[in-house]
Each structure stands twice: as C-alpha cells, then as structure tokens.
Amino acid sequence: MKSQQTFMVEVTFYSRARKTVPEAGYRPHFVMELDEEKEYLGVEIYDIEVDALDSAGYAMCTFLYEQEGIGYSKIQPNKSFMVMEGANVVGRGIVINFPID
Incomplete structure (x- = not known):
C-alpha cells in the first residue's frame, strides 16, 4: 500500500555509482546517516x-x-541519508521539509 506521506529532499547522485540521473518513479531505499x-x-x-x-x-x-x-x-528535517540500491550507496541527501501537506 503506497503512502500519502510526502517530503522534500536535497539529493546528489554519484557518477561512480550511476550512469544517469534517476527519473520520476525511481524507488531506492534511504538509510539515515546516524x-x-x-x-x-x-x-x-x-x-x-x-x-x-x-x-x-x-x-x-x-x-x-x-x-x-x-x-x-x-525521516526528519535536517537529517542526512544515503541513497541505496541494494548494498550500493548511489547518492546522499538531506531531508529539507517533512511532512508536506
């Protein structure tokens, strides 16, 4: 069941881990840094x-x-995270705004 809870992040994807920037519909995992x-x-x-x-x-x-x-x-504002594809870290980011109504 898909959630209606939305939030904004600032994110960077690494060229050493991906060939292209993901598109809408991308479904990675986030692992919070701490x-x-x-x-x-x-x-x-x-x-x-x-x-x-x-x-x-x-x-x-x-x-x-x-x-x-x-x-x-x-997932809270100002918390940083790793973007994961399986065991690979493909990017990092920070939560900007949560939740967004």
Missing part, C-alpha cells in the same frame, strides 16, 4: 529536479509502505 540499525526505508521519488550526476538538486518523495514496524519516523 541510524545504528541501518534500516532500509523504501521510498518513491515522484518528482525530481537534479540536472546532472555529482550535482545537488531537489526531489519530492513518498513512503512506499504504510506499515507498523517500518522506521519512517527517522
């Missing part, structure tokens, strides 16, 4: 304004799941 559990949080980027790899831009995201036990409460 999360000792390193929990993978499934998100969907539904709007993205990143012009080039290794360059910061903005993206609008939503939670992929609305289930108890998933640590989405870790």
